[in-house]
Amino acid sequence: MTEAPRIRPGQAADLKAMANIEKRAAINPWSLSQFLESSLRDSDACLVLEAADGELLGFAVYQCVLDEATLLNIAVAPAQQGLGHGARLLRYLLDRLAQRGVMRLLLEVRCGNHSAISLYRRLGFVDDGRRPDYYPVPGGREDALLMSRELERIT
Numbered sequence: 341m342t343e344a345p346r347i348r349p350g351q352a353a354d355l356k357a358m359a360n361i362e363k364r365a366a367i368n369p370w371s372l373s374q375f376l377e378s379s380l381r382d383s384d385a386c387l388v389l390e391a392a393d394g395e396l397l398g399f400a401v402y403q404c405v406l407d408e409a410t411l412l413n414i415a416v417a418p419a420q421q422g423l424g425h426g427a428r429l430l431r432y433l434l435d436r437l438a439q440r441g442v443m444r445l446l447l448e449v450r451c452g453n454h455s456a457i458s459l460y461r462r463l464g465f466v467d468d469g470r471r472p473d474y475y476p477v478p479g480g481r482e483d484a485l486l487m488s489r490e491l492e493r494i495t
């Protein structure tokens with residue numbers, strides 16, 4: 341039986357593999373320096389999903405300010421998408437944030453990113469508004485959809 345991938349905090353040694361997933365998965369990929377700035381900002385800013393053989397399958401980068409957090413980036417390697425890894429990462433993050441007293445998780449997503457929006461809605465995120473023409477895409481620009489999810493305090 342194959343061992344299930346595990347989720348753990350990301351660290352400096354993961355940055356290259358994260359940037360590599362991002363390059364293959366995202367339309368406007370973050371640069372390595374964006375990962376450096378955002379993922380290692382503090383010890384609680386990044387989660388990675390790691391297969392039993394050590395291969396990185398995905399990651400989530402977030403920022404907490406007082407009782408509010410923002411999901412800055414999430415990606416799963418293209419060959420691994422549609423298998424529930426994104427949902428697993430996000431559920432883990434929601435639990436982790438609730439445990440540290442965060443009350444709300446915010447995010448922005450490109451309006452045409454249907455698989456991401458479908459995942460967020462399934463996990464209880466609601467629409468808060470739009471930022472017109474926010475994302476550059478091949479051949480033009482697309483609105484950003486602003487979404488959020490309230491968290492229950494876990495004591």
Ligand SMILES: CC(C)(COP(=O)(O)OP(=O)(O)OC[C@H]1O[C@@H](n2cnc3c(N)ncnc32)[C@H](O)[C@@H]1OP(=O)(O)O)[C@@H](O)C(=O)NCCC(=O)NCCS
Nearest residue numbers: 365414415416421422423424425426427449455456458459
């Ligand atoms: C968004 C993302 C992280 C989701 O990860 P994932 O592992 O595919 O997520 P899941 O398997 O849990 O499911 C996500 C949803 O997309 C669907 N989906 C994902 N990949 C798919 C594919 N290749 N074909 C068909 N459906 C797909 C799933 O069926 C699921 O739909 P549902 O919620 O209606 O059941 C991943 O698609 C990704 O890395 N995208 C590129 C980066 C990106 O856009 N990040 C979001 C930034 S806001």
